[in-house]
Amino acid sequence: MSKYYLNYLDELESEAIFILREVWAQFQNPVILFSGGKDSIVVTHLAQKAFYPAKIPFALLHVDTGHNFPETIKFRDDLVKNMGVQLLVGSVQEAIDTGRVAEERGKNATRNTLQITTLLDAIENNKVDCAIGGGRRDEEKARAKERFFSHRDEFGQWDPKNQRPELWNLLNGKHFQGEHFRAFPISNWTEMDVWNYIKRENISIPSLYFAHEREVVWRNNSWIPNSEFLKIEPNEEVITKKIRFRTLGDITITGGIESEADTLGKIVDEVSTMRHTERGNRSDDKRSESAMEDRKREGYF
């Protein structure tokens, strides 16, 4: 006999689907911010469920930094083809070429902050009024403050001190022209929930998440993958190691971990014993104590 209550994963799924449908009902031109990472893949999977048997009614928006893992781009293109959805791409390289932004200098230069301009340009050019993201409140302390429906002013800025209260399941997406919202359907999920869900639903994810042999360099306490964008310092050595990635960002800043986990089951087991946060290997967050908050205030996803 059914006990008429949901287990926690089903409840999180049901909540996320509710939010995705609210976005669709309340906004004119919403998109899913798709990075090719596990969180945006889960959001896309949830959108498929939310609108079944119709196709996902959102376009996917990818902010392409030009410093991608080739695996991520292939995964993105295959997914778009299989689902029959529209793909919008905002290009950081283009923004650099046209002088909208300037490349960072120095040894630890990344294109992380440069994404903000490209994202906001893409939102404006495509008249997007709601960008759905895979952000989770457990990721980072500034994200713990995020609402499901998060208001952005006409400059794309987030004001953490002036957020709309969110009560019961009544979401207020009203906005003026030129403003937009960010929506975070999996706000209440933790890294562990995401992995348990991927395993339960058998969702396909880029091979980068599974342990495999790869050329890497030891830098900033993690294994940075060798690529055409990486400048090897004289004291550094490129070696081959069995590693996997816990999060995916730009190839220049995403650190891998040594691992033998080459199946979803092994990944779930491994993640449950982790003693460091998943963003611990992301050098973009280590720049200052409020690095994420500062970027988010400016419009970062």
Added chain:
Amino acid sequence: MQINNNQLLRFTTAGSVDDGKSTLIGRLLYDSKSIFEDQLEAIEETSKRKGLGTVDLALFTDGLRDEREQGITIDVAYRYFTTPKRKFIIADTPGHIQYTRNMVTGASTANAAIILIDARHGVIEQTKRHAFIASLLQIPHIIVCVNKMDLVEYSETTYNDIVTHFEEFSSKLAVKDVRFIPISALNGDNVVNRSESMDWYQGSPLLHVLETLHISSDINKIDARFAIQTVIRPQREGFIDYRGYAGRISSGIYRVGDEVVVLPSGFTSKIKSINAGDKEIEEAYAPMSVAMTLENDIDASRGNMIVKKNNQPEMMQEFDVMMCWLHNNTVRPGAKYILVHTSNEQRAIIKEVVYKIDINTYERNTEDKNLAMNDIARIKIRSAQNIMLDPYRDNRTTGSVILIEEGTNETVAAGMIVG
């Protein structure tokens, strides 16, 4: 981690600034091993920089730069931890500034509220306010934690006096399930582990209470309510005639074949199919997100509600709500607002402030009709069209509304329907 009793429990914490709320949350996360090493290193370093002798666990919960600088919590933050028994969501609400509005925000979806009392000060005005809001919002379970027991020499008498005092005044409130626990968040007594200094306390530590609270009955399983969020029309091969009413079940249970009524039109039909994602299911219940198809082609869209023929909500244009005003902009009598109830939006006006409540004394004030931020009042609302209403005490989902100000798009009020 595999979770055995695999439910999700949402709770909120309430207490004044120095009652040790952040420390308690930090302690729960720390002792349940939910703080990662790099997070701990970060707060250890900050504690050292601030010249503190020990690690300040409270630093873990203050996420914004201004909060860390000023040592206060500005806005609600959400925290997560999991034990082998359950997954928990904590709505961490600020203690002092704008406390009513923030507590209402955190409490609206909570299964349980933890009310902290400083053992040295006992029940104070703030305690009464928190208990009142918890009762107003019908939080099913209340756990009163008498904190800082280490500062009163773990005195059983002090604890018993506080319990008696709380029980006396809360008898006037509509709280059903209240538990009391003597704790020291700072030292970890009775938080995750049983206290060695209070062998006179026979009950469970806080975490064990949270893990075993019976929450399956927190959702109304009697009155079937399903508000339509959107209509799914795939218009593709194999599904040309498919018309699915998508939404999240607020309460009750629906089965294929059930006779239903679509409100407000009153058209009747039968449930033809229920979909959860790509799976067809025979029955669905709150809080599942599903899509239903009906046997007849009838006009039903966002804002409508599918209910059972023999159990319907009231349809009204004029009704009373207990309302908490959330915004700096004060109430303009006679002004129009947008009323949001489930997925239904209507123009509405505040017709009358019936009375204001003094949340310190619970007294009704029928003279003062001016409402400002954090005020709680009973008001009469008139909406442009009928709303499908349930009293909040029967249904937290279909009994709740918000008001949005037209000129600013801000959410200015939260209301609970009085029935």
